[in-house]
Amino acid sequence: NHDLETSTAELRESGWVSFCGLHHAGVATQEDMSVPHYYDKRNSPLPDVPYHKELGAEQKALKEKEKGSWKQLSNEEKVALYHLKFNQTFAEMNRPSNEWKTVLGGIFVFFGITGLIVWWQRVYVFPPKPRTLTDEWKAQQVKRMLDMRMNPIQGFSAKWDYDKNEWKK
Template sequence: MSNWPKHSISCNTATRTCLPRYTNLLTLTLTLISPTGYPSNYPIDFSRQMYSDQREHPLPDVPFLTDLTPQQKALKVKETGPWNQLTKEEKLALYRISFCQSYKEMKAGSGSEWKTIVGGVLYFLAVTGLYLWWQRVYVYGPVPHTLSPEWIEVQTQRMIDMRTNPVTGMSSKWDYANNQWKK
């Protein structure tokens, strides 16, 4: 935290907030503390190498932990000796100093991918439903009177009276002697 930029504001790391700082009379700048302990507007030096876990590049250029505790430093010194003298726990601790996740952990999903997929599908179904509702209310006109049940009944009776398509159509299914549909 000693390499923070020098500001004339007081920060409270417990609440991750800082008091406002006036840069000039017209603007007010607020600096928030991120969970990493640095301000949210802290400049990141992208010219330096950074650690990242990627399946495509499983061996990052820099170790995961750079600020080591005294126990970790002693373990790093012990690492320079023969490895058959290290216990399994020490080897695992050395691995965790260099890497955050194993390759198997990187390949394993978080188990919540299905939630993202279901959420995305439901989101697009909702958007589609709203779009169809909007079209029905604002774009389409009223339903024509020719689609009413009364009109369809009159039109059907007219087609039967005209004996349209008497071989395979509607008139072939009408019994003209009894004035009812054939059974």
């Protein structure tokens, strides 16, 4: 526990990380947004810091070679120098991702599960439709309304021709 407190204090003093204590689970780290950090964005192409902060021996040698004439550098070395500063090129950032397939698949899975729930409710939850909604019942209801001559002036029966037994045109 003492080692954790010591390392926490050292990290906090370095300014790179701030800590928030959790209840009993331990310590959660949160990046300090006041310190410059690397990001790849199309709308802001120049990050605050280079992609590789600490260089290896080969990378340091390449940086020394960079100080000379660029005509002596090969294309691979120029690309390697670019990738020391940036993680992705604009072509790599603008390359279409396959994320749309995942989103579309998730939508179809959602629709499928919803359809199964609706089908299950129709079969096992909802009662059968009442007989008053069948086509035969509706036809009998229309015939009954015409026989009773309902609303003969401007209503339902006014649209029926009783001599020809058909709807008026």
